[in-house]
Amino acid sequence: MSQQRKLVSIVAPFFNEGEGVERFYQALCPILNQVPNVGFEVVCVDDGSRDDTLKKLIALVGRDPRFRVVELSRNFGKEAALTAGIDATRGDAVIPIDGDLQDPPELIPTLIIEWQQGAEIVLARRTNRSSDSFLKRKTAEMFYRFHSRLSAIKIPENVGDFRLMDRLAVEALKQFHERQRFMKGLFACVGFKTETVDYTRNPREVGTTKFSGLKLWNFALEGITSFSYLPLKVWTYIGGIGALLTFLYAVFIIVRTLIRGVDVPGYASLLVAILFSGSLQLISLGMLGEYIGRVYMETKQRPIYLVRKHYEASNASLCPSVHGRDGGSSLVV
C-alpha cells in the first residue's frame, strides 16, 4: 500500500509585486509538479498592495486550485503577512518563500527530502549574499554578530524566512502571540530537529526591495529588543562606571585644591562632563523608550493582522470568506 500523501503548504507574501506574480507562478508550478507523493497548496498573502497584485493572485486561484489567497485589509508588513499566511495553512509542512523569487523554488524538493528523512525544520542557508548591496551585506553581518552576543536565542546566520517547518513546529510557532514580530527570531525560538541546506540567493528580477534605510534599521532594532534586554540593563553598569570615575575625579580635585589652592580654570572639563553625562542620560532614556513603547504596543493586544477576504477555489468557483487571527469561524460573503 502506498504511503499516505502528505500536503505541503507554500506561503508567499506579496506587497506591490504585480509584475512578479506571473513569474512566481511560472517558476513554482513545474517544481511542485515534479515532487512525487506530495500534494501542495500555495497560500499567497496580499499585504495591502496598491497595484494589481491582488487581481493577479485571484486570477491564479481560478487557474490552479492549489492556490489560495489571503487578502489583508491593509499593509501590515512582511512579518505580519507571513504570520497570516502560516495561520491559514493546512499542510503537514509549511514553506515560507518570498514572492519576488529571491528564494529559489528549485530548492523546495531538497527541503522536502530532508523533511521526509526526519527533520522537523529544514533551514535554507544562503552561501553568498552577492545579490545584496555591499552596505546591506555588511550591516547584516554586524547585526548577526551583535544579536548573537546580546541574545540567548541564536539566530542562524544567513538564514532568512525561507525554510521548511513541520506541522509540529508550526503549531509551536502559533503559540507566540507577541504583536511585534521578528519572525527570524521566533523561528529560532521554537527549536525542533533542524537540518540545513545551502543555496545561492537570486537577485530580484522585477520590482524593488521594500526594505531599505530606516525600515531595515527598525527591523534590526525589533530583532534586538524583542530578544534581549541587555540594552536596558547596560545603563546600570555604564552609570556605575561613570559614577566611580566621577568620584575619583572629585577626590583628585579636592586634594589638588587643598594643596594648590582654588584653581579657577576648569571650564572646559566641566562642560565636557556635563555634556557627556547629559547625552548618556538621553541615550538611556531613548533606550527605555524603545522598550516601553513595545510594552505599550503589546498591552493593547491588537490583532497582528486583519484579513479582508480569503479566496480559494471550491468546486471550481471562487469563494471569498472573512476571518481574523483567532477566529475559527469563517464568514462566507
Ligand code: UDP
Ligand atoms: N513584503 C510584504 N510586505 C511588506 C514588505 C515586503 O509582504 O510590507 C514581501 C515582498 O513582496 C516580498 C517579500 O516580502 O515578497 C520580501 O520583501 P523584499 O524583497 O522587499 O525584501 P528583501 O528581499 O529585499 O529583503
Ligand code: MG
Ligand atoms: Mg526580496
